[in-house]
Structure formats: structure tokens, C-alpha cells
Amino acid sequence: MSMKQLLFLGALLCTIALNGYAQVAAPPNKQAANFTLTDCINYAYQHQDSVVNAGLDIKSADYKIKETIGSGLPQVNGSVSFQDFLKPPATVGPNFFVSPINLNAPLIQFPFGAVKYNNTYSLTASQLLFSGTFLVGLQAVKTFKELSQRSLVRTRIQTSVNVTKAYYQVLVSNEQIKLLDANISQLKQQLDQTTQQNVQGFVEKIDVDRLAVQYINLTTNRENIIRSLVLNYEMLKFQMGMPIQQEITLVDKLDDVKLDQQVSALSGVDTSVYHNRIEYNLLETNVKLNQLDVKSKKAAYLPTVSLNGGFGEVFQENQFKYLYNHIYPDSYIGLSINVPIFNGNQRTNQLRQSEISVQKAKNDLENVKNGLSLEASAARITFYNSIQSLNTQKRSRELAQEVLRVSNIKYQQGVGSSIEVTQAQTELENADNQYIQALYNALISKVDLDKAYGRIK
Numbered sequence: 001m002s003m004k005q006l007l008f009l010g011a012l013l014c015t016i017a018l019n020g021y022a023q024v025a026a027p028p029n030k031q032a033a034n035f036t037l038t039d040c041i042n043y044a045y046q047h048q049d050s051v052v053n054a055g056l057d058i059k060s061a062d063y064k065i066k067e068t069i070g071s072g073l074p075q076v077n078g079s080v081s082f083q084d085f086l087k088p089p090a091t092v093g094p095n096f097f098v099s100p101i102n103l104n105a106p107l108i109q110f111p112f113g114a115v116k117y118n119n120t121y122s123l124t125a126s127q128l129l130f131s132g133t134f135l136v137g138l139q140a141v142k143t144f145k146e147l148s149q150r151s152l153v154r155t156r157i158q159t160s161v162n163v164t165k166a167y168y169q170v171l172v173s174n175e176q177i178k179l180l181d182a183n184i185s186q187l188k189q190q191l192d193q194t195t196q197q198n199v200q201g202f203v204e205k206i207d208v209d210r211l212a213v214q215y216i217n218l219t220t221n222r223e224n225i226i227r228s229l230v231l232n233y234e235m236l237k238f239q240m241g242m243p244i245q246q247e248i249t250l251v252d253k254l255d256d257v258k259l260d261q262q263v264s265a266l267s268g269v270d271t272s273v274y275h276n277r278i279e280y281n282l283l284e285t286n287v288k289l290n291q292l293d294v295k296s297k298k299a300a301y302l303p304t305v306s307l308n309g310g311f312g313e314v315f316q317e318n319q320f321k322y323l324y325n326h327i328y329p330d331s332y333i334g335l336s337i338n339v340p341i342f343n344g345n346q347r348t349n350q351l352r353q354s355e356i357s358v359q360k361a362k363n364d365l366e367n368v369k370n371g372l373s374l375e376a377s378a379a380r381i382t383f384y385n386s387i388q389s390l391n392t393q394k395r396s397r398e399l400a401q402e403v404l405r406v407s408n409i410k411y412q413q414g415v416g417s418s419i420e421v422t423q424a425q426t427e428l429e430n431a432d433n434q435y436i437q438a439l440y441n442a443l444i445s446k447v448d449l450d451k452a453y454g455r456i457k
Contacts, residue, residue: 032247037167039251040240044159047241051159054152061145068141072134076125081118088114115316117323122312126336129306132299140292147285154278157456159239161447166236168443171254173229176436180222183432187215187425190408194418207418214425259387259442274372276454283365290358297351301340309333372452379452383445386438393431393438400424400431 035043045051091113094103128134191211197203234244242248274280311331317323340347404424410416450456 032249034249034251036251037164040163040167040236041160043242044163044240045156048159048239049241050155051152051241054148054155057148058145058152061141061148065141065145068134068137071137072128072131074125074127076123078123079120080122081120083118085114085116085118088116116318117316117320119315119323120312121314122310124308124310126306126308128304130302131304131306132302133296136292136296136299140289140296143285143288143292147282147289150278150282150285153457154282157278157451160456161451162239163236164447165444166232166239167250167252168257168447169440170229170232170236170250171252172436172440172443173225173232174250175254175439176225176432177222177229179432179436180218180225183425183429184215184218184222187211187218190421191215193412203418210418210422214422214429218429254439257443257446259390259446273376273453274369277372277452278454280365280368280372283361283368287358287361287365290354290361294351294354294358297347297354300347300350303340304336304338306336306338307334308336376452379445379449383442383449386442386445390435390438390442393435397428397431397435400428404428 091110092107093110094101095105095108191208194203194208194211198205198208233248237244237246237248309332312329314328314330315323315326316328317325404421404427407416407421407424411418411421
């Protein structure tokens with residue numbers, strides 16, 4: 001085999017190897033994941049920043065409980081100090097070296113005084129035996145954790161509402177595109193027939209132009225809706241906490257939303273519906289926290305008892321080489337009782353402020369109770385009206401389709417005008433748009449109704 005053949009064979013093998021490597025290393029095509037509405041909501045619970053942060057608040061509350069409990073456990077501290085007096089402080093006093101001692105005479109400096117070198121090691125410990133504010137604090141931090149948990153529920157509910165509305169927006173946009181496609185297909189067929197009739201001399205060119213204008217408007221409207229649909233998908237993914245570049249496919253259909261069942265479930269005004277609302281539960285917890293604050297202010301009048309003790313060793317010497325030749329240990333144990341007697345009525349005024357905060361919290365709770373009942377009533381009426389409007393627009397759309405069908409037949413039979421057909425087509429487009437808007441309003445009002453009645457958990 002010649003050198004030229006060897007080079008050709010080597011190049012061929014390298015090419016095959018590189019192609020094989022490229023096929024292996026090529027990234028797989030990312031397929032769009034299928035998502036039901038429930039899937040989207042569950043995904044948002046795991047990835048939406050607001051929900052994740054609310055979960056972190058609960059963890060922080062757990063650490064706050066441990067921190068509060070830790071203040072009632074033994075507190076142990078150690079310290080080490082070293083001092084080198086470059087110029088030891090003087091020690092002065094009356095002259096005890098003469099007799100009698102004259103206390104009115106000027107003080108003299110004693111030849112002895114502070115030791116130059118000091119090295120101290122100490123260990124102190126204390127144990128809280130009784131504290132009213134500590135006991136109330138234990139109750140308060142547990143209530144604070146309850147507040148964090150309910151805040152998480154509120155965040156999850158709001159996230160569910162946002163995701164559901166965004167999901168329905170995508171479904172409605174897809175439905176609008178279907179209606180437009182049907183109208184465009186019907187209008188295209190009519191335009192082709194009219195164009196052919198114009199070529200044959202049966203209709204005027206102005207009839208063709210009228211249909212062409214409507215066709216162009218419909219196709220332009222469809223392109224605008226498709227661009228809006230892309231934005232609606234991105235809004236849905238944003239509400240889910242998903243990267244907007246990721247592709248998803250929605251599985252649920254508009255037929256899966258049972259609006260009629262929601263209407264039949266409306267049996268009147270439920271005056272106790274506010275009990276199902278997390279906003280009311282949050283304010284209940286807030287009242288409890290304010291009441292515990294009052295208890296804490298009252299507990300400040302009680303004495304605080306603690307046990308304490310300590311141990312230490314001191315090395316002292318005027319010459320460093322002798323510093324650690326002798327140890328001077330010390331230790332103690334004691335009981336401390338702190339009794340609040342008078343502080344200028346500060347505690348009293350603090351207590352009164354806390355009592356006012358409790359009253360304000362109760363007033364807010366009562367106001368929210370009325371507000372949530374009003375919201376439920378408004379949501380019920382809005383939903384009922386939107387369903388009525390949807391049914392009306394659905395019937396109007398059916399009538400507009402029938403009018404267009406009859407107008408086309410009359411025009412083809414020569415007993416109708418092209419203007420009549422154009423007007424019927426325009427009325428159908430308006431009916432479609434009003435139907436789409438009514439459909440969207442009904443879906444959104446359904447979500448608002450579920451939220452107002454506390455059905456979203």
C-alpha cells in the first residue's frame with residue numbers, strides 16, 4: 001500500500017471517528033413537558049420565590065424558638081486576661097509609719113502597690129430559675145411560628161390564584177385562535193368563490209375587495225393573538241417560578257372547567273364564610289400575639305431569680321520569670337434576685353400601650369370579618385353575572401353564525417347583497433370577541449369566587 005493510500009485511509013478513519021463523537025456528544029432535543037393546572041400549581045409551590053421564602057420564614061421561626069429556649073438554659077462563659085503595667089498605678093494613704101497617725105496630714109505613696117504582671121483565667125455560669133417574661137416569651141415564639149405557617153398558606157393561596165388565572169388566560173387565547181382559524185377558513189373559501197365569480201363576470205370587483213379587507217384584518221388579528229399567546233405562556237411560567245425559556249404544553253382543556261357546577265353550588269350568602277379565609281386566621285393570630293405582649297408587660301412586674309457561680313485562677317508577680325510560680329485560685333456561688341420597684345411608671349405606660357394594641361387588633365379583626373363577607377357576596381354576584389353573560393354571548397355567537405350562513409346563501413342565489421354578507425361577517429367577528437371576553441371573565445370570576453369562599457387551600 002502506497003503512502004498516498006495510507007494518508008487517505010487515515011483521514012477517512014478520523015472523519016468517521018469525529019462524526020461518531022459528534023453524534024454521541026450532541027445534546028438531546030428538549031421536549032415540551034406536559035402540565036395540567038394541578039401540575040403547574042404544585043410546581044409553583046416548589047419553585048416560586050415567594051413560596052420558598054415563606055417556607056424559609058418557618059425555618060427561621062423554628063430557630064427563634066430554640067433561641068428563646070436557650071436563654072433559659074445554663075449560660076457559661078470563659079475569659080482570659082493578661083496585663084503588663086508599664087507604669088503601675090500608685091497606692092496612697094495616710095502615713096502609718098509615724099505615731100501618732102495624723103489623718104489630716106497629706107497622703108503619702110506607699111512603696112508597694114499594683115503588681116506589674118497579672119494573668120487571670122475565669123469561668124462563670126448562671127442559670128435562670130424564674131422569669132415571668134421568659135415564660136411568656138416561650139408562648140409568644142410558638143405563636144410566632146403559627147403566624148409564619150399561616151403566612152405560608154396565604155402565599156400558597158395567592159400563588160395558586162395567580163397560576164390559575166395565567167393558565168386560563170392561555171386556554172382562552174388558544175380558544176380565540178381556534179375561532180379565528182374557523183372564520184379565516186370560511187372567509188377564505190368565500191373569497192376564493194367570489195374571486196372566481198368576478199373572473200366569470202357574475203359579481204363586481206368591489207365585492208371581492210370587501211371580502212379581501214376582512215380576510216386581511218382577520219389574519220392580522222390572528223398574528224397579534226399568537227404573539228400575545230407567547231407572552232401569556234411566559235407570564236404563566238413566571239407565576240410558576242419556571243424559566244421562561246423552558247417549553248411546556250398545557251394538558252387541561254376549557255371543557256374540563258365545570259362552570260355550571262359552580263353556579264348550582266351557590267345557595268345564598270354564607271355569613272360565616274370568613275372563617276375559611278386565611279386572612280382572618282392571620283389576624284386572629286395577630287390578636288393572640290398582642291395579648292401575649294400584654295402578659296409579657298405584666299410579667300415584667302415579677303422578680304427574676306437566677307443562680308450563678310464562678311471559678312478563676314490568678315497569676316501575679318512583679319517579675320515575669322516568677323509569674324507562673326504561684327497560683328491564686330478563687331471561686332464563688334450565689335443567688336441573684338432582681339425585684340423591680342420603681343422605674344418612673346415606664347412599665348405601666350408600656351402595659352397600657354400594649355392593651356391599646358390588643359384593642360386595635362380586635363377592631364381590625366372585626367372589620368376584616370365584614371370585609372371578607374362583603375367580598376364573598378360580591379364574588380358570588382360577579383360570578384353569577386359573568387355566567388349569564390357567557391351564556392348570552394354564546395347564544396349571540398350561534399345566531400351570528402346562522403345570520404352569516406343565510407346571508408351567504410341569499411348572496412349566492414342572487415337575492416342578497418355583498419354588503420349584507422360583509423355586515424354578517426363583521427357581526428360574527430364581534431360576537432366571537434365578546435364571547436371570548438365573556439369566557440375569560442367567567443373563568444377569572446370563578447377563581448375569585450373560590451378564593452372568596454376559602455376553597456383554595
